[in-house]
Amino acid sequence: xxxxxxxxxxxxxxxxKVLRGVSFEMEQGEVFxxxxxxxxxxxxxxxxLNFLExxxxxxxxxxxxxxxxxxxxxxxxxxxxxxxxxxxxxxxFPQYNALQNVTLAMNxxxxxxxxxxxxxxxERRRRLKEAYAQNEETAKELxxxxxxxxxMKNYPCELSGGQQQRVAIARALALSPDILxxxxxxxxxxPELTGEVLKVIKxxxxxxxxxxxxxxxxxxxxNVSDKIIFMADGVIEEMxxxxxxxxxxxxxxxxxxxxxxxxxx
Amino acid sequence: xxxxxxxLMELCEGFGNTVLLFAVTLLCALPLGLLFAFxxxxxxKPLQWFMKVLIWVIRGTPLMLxxxxxxFLPQYVFQVPTKQLASALNLxxxxxxxxxxxxxxxxxYACYFSEIYRAGIETIPVGQYEAGKVLGLTxxxxxxxxxxxxVVRRILPPMSNEIITLVKDTSLxxxxxxxxxxNAAKHAVNEYVILTPFLYAAIFYLIFNGLLTLLLGWVEKxxxxxxx
Ligand SMILES: Nc1ncnc2c1ncn2[C@@H]1O[C@H](COP(=O)(O)OP(=O)(O)OP(=O)(O)O)[C@@H](O)[C@H]1O
Ligand SMILES: [Mg+2]
Numbered sequence: 001x002x003x004x005x006x007x008x009x010x011x012x013x014x015x016x017k018v019l020r021g022v023s024f025e026m027e028q029g030e031v032f033x034x035x036x037x038x039x040x041x042x043x044x045x046x047x048x049l050n051f052l053e054x055x056x057x058x059x060x061x062x063x064x065x066x067x068x069x070x071x072x073x074x075x076x077x078x079x080x081x082x083x084x085x086x087x088x089x090x091x092x093f094p095q096y097n098a099l100q101n102v103t104l105a106m107n108x109x110x111x112x113x114x115x116x117x118x119x120x121x122x123e124r125r126r127r128l129k130e131a132y133a134q135n136e137e138t139a140k141e142l143x144x145x146x147x148x149x150x151x152m153k154n155y156p157c158e159l160s161g162g163q164q165q166r167v168a169i170a171r172a173l174a175l176s177p178d179i180l181x182x183x184x185x186x187x188x189x190x191p192e193l194t195g196e197v198l199k200v201i202k203x204x205x206x207x208x209x210x211x212x213x214x215x216x217x218x219x220x221x222x223n224v225s226d227k228i229i230f231m232a233d234g235v236i237e238e239m240x241x242x243x244x245x246x247x248x249x250x251x252x253x254x255x256x257x258x259x260x261x262x263x264x265x
Numbered sequence: 266x267x268x269x270x271x272x273l274m275e276l277c278e279g280f281g282n283t284v285l286l287f288a289v290t291l292l293c294a295l296p297l298g299l300l301f302a303f304x305x306x307x308x309x310k311p312l313q314w315f316m317k318v319l320i321w322v323i324r325g326t327p328l329m330l331x332x333x334x335x336x337f338l339p340q341y342v343f344q345v346p347t348k349q350l351a352s353a354l355n356l357x358x359x360x361x362x363x364x365x366x367x368x369x370x371x372x373x374y375a376c377y378f379s380e381i382y383r384a385g386i387e388t389i390p391v392g393q394y395e396a397g398k399v400l401g402l403t404x405x406x407x408x409x410x411x412x413x414x415x416v417v418r419r420i421l422p423p424m425s426n427e428i429i430t431l432v433k434d435t436s437l438x439x440x441x442x443x444x445x446x447x448n449a450a451k452h453a454v455n456e457y458v459i460l461t462p463f464l465y466a467a468i469f470y471l472i473f474n475g476l477l478t479l480l481l482g483w484v485e486k487x488x489x490x491x492x493x
Contacts, residue, residue: 085399091392105400157492
């Protein structure tokens with residue numbers, strides 16, 4: 001059984017059929033890139049994995065545990081955080097500095113955990129304080145790993161796009177998700193800033209992170225991925241190792257797509 | 266400067282009521298307005314419609330009419346004479362009148378505030394909610410930890426306007442005989458047959474609003490460390 005199993009995900013927005021049965025499997029430590037032309041449901045697929053959309057049909061299993069559809073009774077509130085998400089336009093919290101952006105979710109998680117224990121009053125406050133200090137250490141390490149040790153106290157509006165996206169990556173790593181998803185992480189960036197973000201993603205791959213990356217950076221996808229998923233019309237048109245997809249695509253749609261992007265580049 | 270001392274004393278007393286009404290209205294209407302805003306954005310349609318109609322009616326009719334309505338309601342609809350209500354509430358008649366005024370003010374201002382809150386909440390990009398959700402926050406946590414501060418930041422300028430207006434609106438309390446600042450000034454003008462009490466009252470209002478403007482400006486500046 002594979003680490004991540006996505007089976008037959010279907011998603012419609014009213015009459016628009018966006019995903020018509022997407023299935024794939026993935027092992028821990030693998031990196032997949034999702035390519036395809038605009039409007040083919042790449043973002044929607046990531047959003048279904050992260051429960052930002054509820055798939056109409058299908059099943060998602062991670063590490064042998066079914067996380068979608070949720071078991072009856074317990075559902076809805078709170079995301080199990082098996083997946084992390086890095087958005088195209090960062091979505092950092094503007095009122096928090098880089099460090100606080102990263103610690104926020106960790107601190108809330110600590111609160112929930114400590115509230116669930118019977119300890120009260122001063123003891124609870126002491127444990128919370130301890131947890132917060134620990135979280136801050138973790139956050140500092142994460143920010144250092146994305147090369148922002150000097151920007152911890154800066155607010156998002158004081159950071160460049162590339163720096164903001166790196167904070168967003170650190171924030172997504174904070175809860176150590178099993179699988180990290182990126183939705184066009186460099187599309188909103190000036191060309192000279194994409195490099196620093198791609199470098200961080202590459203570094204995460206070398207650390208053995210499991211990642212799904214939706215991107216238009218063909219060269220990058222080729223270098224970083226174990227497998228390429230090519231999507232067309234709401235299904236996976238073709239999937240395989242980068243060299244197979246790029247050099248010997250079987251499907252005509254895939255060939256056309258790469259022929260077109262080559263001309264563009 | 267005849268009777269200056271007496272006039273000042275009377276005005277100060279009136280000013281006390283003005284400040285009290287201002288503070289009560291603000292303290293109650295700010296949270297109530299937020300609840301109204303949630304109501305008017307509720308997915309539960311009947312509640313949403315009820316709130317929208319209420320807000321439309323309250324914003325579309327004079328505050329003075331609402332004050333009169335509140336004061337007559339117990340007597341005319343529930344057949345409870347105001348005196349009886351006053352003793353039931355353990356309040357003097359004057360205090361009861363103040364109470365009526367305050368109720369009308371709170372409801373009126375909650376409606377105005379709720380529209381400001383709603384506009385503020387609706388400008389927060391959906392990405393903020395989504396980023397919170399994928400980090401495992403519940404809806405309440407997303408609102409309290411992420412959205413609310415951004416809303417406050419955005420609505421502070423229109424809120425400030427409304428708060429300054431509230432200071433001046435308090436003078437409507439005299440319709441029920443409440444001795445607010447302006448009413449006290451009016452009494453003094455009649456009593457001493459001079460116009461200066463109006464001038465003093467104006468100075469009181471100006472100083473009060475001046476201080477408020479400074480305070481709100483300071484808060485705004487405090488919050489402008491980030492852009493939304
Ligand atoms: N909330 C929604 N309501 C209705 N239609 C939607 C919604 N979200 C996406 N769609 C539609 O679903 C289709 C796929 O959208 P999606 O964003 O997944 O494409 P994409 O492959 O990510 O495209 P791009 O490369 O431009 O980002 C589009 O036709 C879009 O209009
Ligand atoms: Mg997309």
